[in-house]
Amino acid sequence: MAYEHLDYAVEEGIATITLDRPEVYNAFNRPMVLEINEAVRTAEADDGVYAMVLTGAGDGFCAGADTTDMRDWDDATEEEYGAYLWMVQRVVANLRGASTPSVAAVNGPGVGAGCDFALACDLRVMAPESLLREGFVNIGLIPGDGGAWLLPRLVGESKAREYLLTGRDITPEDAVDIGLAVEEAEDALGAARELAAEIRDKPAVAVRRTNDLVDPQRTFEDYCALACEYQWECVTDEEHDEAVAAFNEGREPDYGRSYE
The missing domain is CATH 3.90.226.10 (2-enoyl-CoA Hydratase; Chain A, domain 1)
Known part of the structure; x- marks a missing residue:
């Protein structure tokens, strides 16, 4: 546009x-x-x-x-x-x-x-x-x-x-x-x-879902239910795997992104 x-x-x-x-x-x-x-x-x-x-x-x-x-x-x-x-x-x-x-x-x-x-x-x-x-x-x-x-x-x-x-x-x-x-x-x-x-430069899914979780009006019970859904999305994400591997190997993560 x-x-x-x-x-x-x-x-x-x-x-x-x-x-x-x-x-x-x-x-x-x-x-x-x-x-x-x-x-x-x-x-x-x-x-x-x-x-x-x-x-x-x-x-x-x-x-x-x-x-x-x-x-x-x-x-x-x-x-x-x-x-x-x-x-x-x-x-x-x-x-x-x-x-x-x-x-x-x-x-x-x-x-x-x-x-x-x-x-x-x-x-x-x-x-x-x-x-x-x-x-x-x-x-x-x-x-x-x-x-x-x-x-x-x-x-x-x-x-x-x-x-x-x-x-x-x-x-x-x-x-x-x-x-x-x-x-x-x-x-x-x-x-x-x-x-x-x-x-x-952080894992993108974790960033977006963390941002979504910040809601002062949400009850703790609702937060926990949503966190289970979001955390599963994170643990099955390739960038999570790379972040953990990089941490264990003492190096910077490489998420294979190409920025414009």
């Missing part, structure tokens, strides 16, 4: 999705939202992609919805607005639902839904000049894209309420301190790709 508002590239088994409207700090319009959803689904369906990285072009990660592109909702029905919001929520749902691990390279402001896109990724790396801000309350809105669901699960209820109810910025230092970001790095994209490559 040819994209107009983002860049999609697969290199050495890592899909990088770069939001590309730098003149507005990568604030999204409707076509961009559709393209993000398509890009995430494409990466998830590609057997040659072992991890994905989400980032922004220029000096921004994603400034949320482009207010200059938004219609006047005064003459809309609740159903019309709900259809628009559902489309944005699908970005969070597709990232959260992907077995392929995702890393957000937060290279600039991630605001509103842009913050939620970063939170929906499995891991985050932040540049020194970046920030995350829910910010909806500042303009009389609620985090309709998933922030009030995601943030408590990532940092705990009390800390989440602080950021959600005040609209305060989450700085890179704060994000690392509360476990929201893996690290602060001058080259956020480079560090995110290194992290993605570290994940890529």
Whole structure:
């Protein structure tokens, strides 16, 4: 698929999705939202992609919805607005639902839904000049894209309420301190790709199934039942055999992959 508002590239088994409207700090319009959803689904369906990285072009990660592109909702029905919001929520749902691990390279402001896109990724790396801000309350809105669901699960209820109810910025230092970001790095994209490559080089089935098992809402009983199914899939996988053989022989595993 040819994209107009983002860049999609697969290199050495890592899909990088770069939001590309730098003149507005990568604030999204409707076509961009559709393209993000398509890009995430494409990466998830590609057997040659072992991890994905989400980032922004220029000096921004994603400034949320482009207010200059938004219609006047005064003459809309609740159903019309709900259809628009559902489309944005699908970005969070597709990232959260992907077995392929995702890393957000937060290279600039991630605001509103842009913050939620970063939170929906499995891991985050932040540049020194970046920030995350829910910010909806500042303009009389609620985090309709998933922030009030995601943030408590990532940092705990009390800390989440602080950021959600005040609209305060989450700085890179704060994000690392509360476990929201893996690290602060001058080259956020480079560090995110290194992290993605570290994940890529593990046995692929084990990575995907481990990622699937992380679900705070799942009961322990359901977890155990699913783990039996996933573990059998792993122990009958050729990459598991090679990983064990390499460990016993004191060498690096060779999974025979050919990265594009």
